[in-house]
Amino acid sequence: MSLSTTTVEKRLLATAEHLNAPNKSQPTSVPWVHPHLEQGVVPIKGRQLRASQPIRQGELLMIDVPYALIPVVDDPASSDSLLCSNPTCSRQTQHGSGRMSCPSRCLADVVWCNSTCQEADELRHEFECTWLQRYAAPIRAKWGEYDFGMMWLIVRILASRHMERQQLSDTENQTNQRFKGGWDAIQSFCGSLDSWAHSQVRSWTALVKKYLRSSPVLPHDLSADEIVALICREEANSFGLYPRETGVYPVPEPPVDRGEQFAAAVYPRAAIANHSCSPNIMHKPDHHGRMVFTASRDIAAGEECCISYFDLSKRVDLKSRRDHLQGLFRFVCGCDRCSAEEPSEKESNWVGLPFLE
Ligand SMILES: [Zn+2]
Numbered sequence: 001m002s003l004s005t006t007t008v009e010k011r012l013l014a015t016a017e018h019l020n021a022p023n024k025s026q027p028t029s030v031p032w033v034h035p036h037l038e039q040g041v042v043p044i045k046g047r048q049l050r051a052s053q054p055i056r057q058g059e060l061l062m063i064d065v066p067y068a069l070i071p072v073v074d075d076p077a078s079s080d081s082l083l084c085s086n087p088t089c090s091r092q093t094q095h096g097s098g099r100m101s102c103p104s105r106c107l108a109d110v111v112w113c114n115s116t117c118q119e120a121d122e123l124r125h126e127f128e129c130t131w132l133q134r135y136a137a138p139i140r141a142k143w144g145e146y147d148f149g150m151m152w153l154i155v156r157i158l159a160s161r162h163m164e165r166q167q168l169s170d171t172e173n174q175t176n177q178r179f180k181g182g183w184d185a186i187q188s189f190c191g192s193l194d195s196w197a198h199s200q201v202r203s204w205t206a207l208v209k210k211y212l213r214s215s216p217v218l219p220h221d222l223s224a225d226e227i228v229a230l231i232c233r234e235e236a237n238s239f240g241l242y243p244r245e246t247g248v249y250p251v252p253e254p255p256v257d258r259g260e261q262f263a264a265a266v267y268p269r270a271a272i273a274n275h276s277c278s279p280n281i282m283h284k285p286d287h288h289g290r291m292v293f294t295a296s297r298d299i300a301a302g303e304e305c306c307i308s309y310f311d312l313s314k315r316v317d318l319k320s321r322r323d324h325l326q327g328l329f330r331f332v333c334g335c336d337r338c339s340a341e342e343p344s345e346k347e348s349n350w351v352g353l354p355f356l357e
Pocket residue numbers: 084085086089090091112113114117
């Protein structure tokens with residue numbers, strides 16, 4: 001026990017130093033998972049994260065590296081929160097700091113901190129560059145920012161898969177054995193076709209046929225159906241990146257929101273965490289776009305470890321939380337907090353359950 005505790009503490013210290021000094025020697029492409037965090041499968045709910053042994057409040061639980069990440073900013077040319085496109089960097093680049101754009105001028109949102117980052121990212125970017133040149137502007141004009149971002153994230157997932165298959169990416173080798181990484185992990189995400197409305201699936205299918213088919217512009221060798229299935233999983237599992245913590249509970253008074261979204265990303269391991277409206281994990285991206293999970297209270301052995309999928313300071317009452325989760329993530333929340341706030345059967349007969357305030 002004492003030996004393993006020492007190892008854990010050393011590891012935590014090393015990780016904490018790493019987080020505080022993101023530019024130092026340690027590589028940013030290596031995920032880290034707390035030794036007491038394990039993956040389980042339960043009937044109906046599917047996969048979950050849980051503690052195999054007690055975890056103390058404040059301990060780091062996971063640092064996951066994105067499989068794909070896109071910046072989300074209003075005005076890329078003047079934005080100070082545009083992220084470097086080199087996946088192993090993903091730092092915010094300041095406007096006027098000498099950041100570099102693509103020589104082919106594919107998209108104003110594609111920048112690198114410097115020539116080192118650009119060179120390191122050359123092969124990956126090559127996969128998306130022609131697609132962006134051809135489709136980014138028309139998709140934005142016709143379908144809007146949300147659908148463009150969704151499709152660009154899919155293209156970046158395909159670029160990572162391409163790199164992995166060419167063995168140009170070393171993410172697979174560094175996969176923690178308890179957790180899958182890479183394309184394997186993306187394929188095992190929850191979020192099947194039939195959890196989405198037919199109209200939604202039809203609209204995604206139309207987008208895939210028009211813009212995401214395998215072609216010389218986007219050579220991925222997957223069928224249109226496989227790409228639609230990938231979108232279903234991406235939409236159910238991607239994270240918005242915000243400057244402050246998500247999932248602080250109880251919500252402090254006065255409430256602190258998580259700030260403006262600056263990116264969206266897909267994480268192979270962090271995606272396993274289920275939602276709770278009274279979560280025991282807070283999550284926040286670090287300076288390299290990695291997702292960091294921290295225990296927000298003591299967690300007992302065997303307890304499920306959950307995050308919040310939305311800003312708890314913004315949606316307070318039961319109905320608004322459930323409506324939001326149902327709309328965006330396709331499930332009715334049955335977490336401890338929602339169950340406790342449900343009206344008793346007698347009350348619900350009087351008021352009518354779905355409209356209860
Ligand atoms: Zn960079």
